[in-house]
Amino acid sequence: MTLDAQSLPDWGWMALAIALAPAIGSFIGLLSLRLPADRPVVAARSACDGCGRRLGVLDLVPVLSFVALRGRCRSCGSPIARRYLLLEVGCALLAAWAGFVHPGPLGLAGALLACQLVLLCLLDAEHFWLPRVVTLPLIASGLLISALGGAQAALHSLIGAAAGYLSLVGIGALYRRLRGREGLGGGDAYMLAGAGAWVGWIGLPTTLLWASLAGLSLVAASLLAGRAVKADQRLPFGVFLAAGTWLTWLYGPLGGLEL
Numbered sequence: 176m177t178l179d180a181q182s183l184p185d186w187g188w189m190a191l192a193i194a195l196a197p198a199i200g201s202f203i204g205l206l207s208l209r210l211p212a213d214r215p216v217v218a219a220r221s222a223c224d225g226c227g228r229r230l231g232v233l234d235l236v237p238v239l240s241f242v243a244l245r246g247r248c249r250s251c252g253s254p255i256a257r258r259y260l261l262l263e264v265g266c267a268l269l270a271a272w273a274g275f276v277h278p279g280p281l282g283l284a285g286a287l288l289a290c291q292l293v294l295l296c297l298l299d300a301e302h303f304w305l306p307r308v309v310t311l312p313l314i315a316s317g318l319l320i321s322a323l324g325g326a327q328a329a330l331h332s333l334i335g336a337a338a339g340y341l342s343l344v345g346i347g348a349l350y351r352r353l354r355g356r357e358g359l360g361g362g363d364a365y366m367l368a369g370a371g372a373w374v375g376w377i378g379l380p381t382t383l384l385w386a387s388l389a390g391l392s393l394v395a396a397s398l399l400a401g402r403a404v405k406a407d408q409r410l411p412f413g414v415f416l417a418a419g420t421w422l423t424w425l426y427g428p429l430g431g432l433e434l
């Protein structure tokens with residue numbers, strides 16, 4: 176991909192991504208709680224869960240507020256949810272990862288991808304829910320950023336989105352016929368479309384391979400922990416798909432899996 180990188184050195188792009196990521200991580204924390212509860216998302220985190228004190232600007236600076244207040248509300252001393260801190264730091268680390276692998280503006284694009292994937296992971300892990308209000312922007316941003324890389328990249332991205340969507344819709348229909356029940360959530364197809372938009376159709380097989388490996392390692396880990404996984408147990412496919420999309424976007428399709 177060739178974006179215009181003249182305006183800023185590589186470290187500048189990375190610094191920008193790492194500086195923005197905690198604020199976005201904080202917003203992701205908010206979305207992950209308010210979207211499933213159908214609460215408005217425009218307002219910022221508003222009040223302490225312990226005493227109801229309204230939070231001001233100084234309480235809402237990502238990471239720094241948490242450190243300065245030592246993780247406690249300044250009025251009542253009740254602990255501030257770790258969720259936000261973890262998301263703020265986690266998004267910054269993912270932004271740095273993207274910047275290391277793809278220096279320059281592409282790394283910033285990777286940070287944007289990471290933040291969207293983190294939100295989908297949270298929603299799917301906690302609610303088995305991949306809402307279109309998140310997956311459609313994932314598709315749109317993938318198409319848009321690929322289009323900046325020229326006509327060929329745009330075409331690969333467009334075919335990837337279509338192929339991702341249609342393959343899961345097809346597999347879902349097949350599963351319904353064979354087993355007589357839903358095997359995949361409707362949101363999975365939109366999410367794989369988003370993956371295809373970001374990694375291109377050439378990257379889709381690799382994405383699914385990483386996703387399967389991630390899923391299998393989770394099953395293996397629960398077996399090792401002594402917890403049996405039932406055949407009809409629901410697994411958050413979106414979490415595995417997010418891992419597959421991320422690794423494929425970073426490191427490209429595996430040799431031999433480039434169709």
Ligand SMILES: [Zn+2]
Binds near residue numbers: 249
């Ligand atoms: Zn409080």
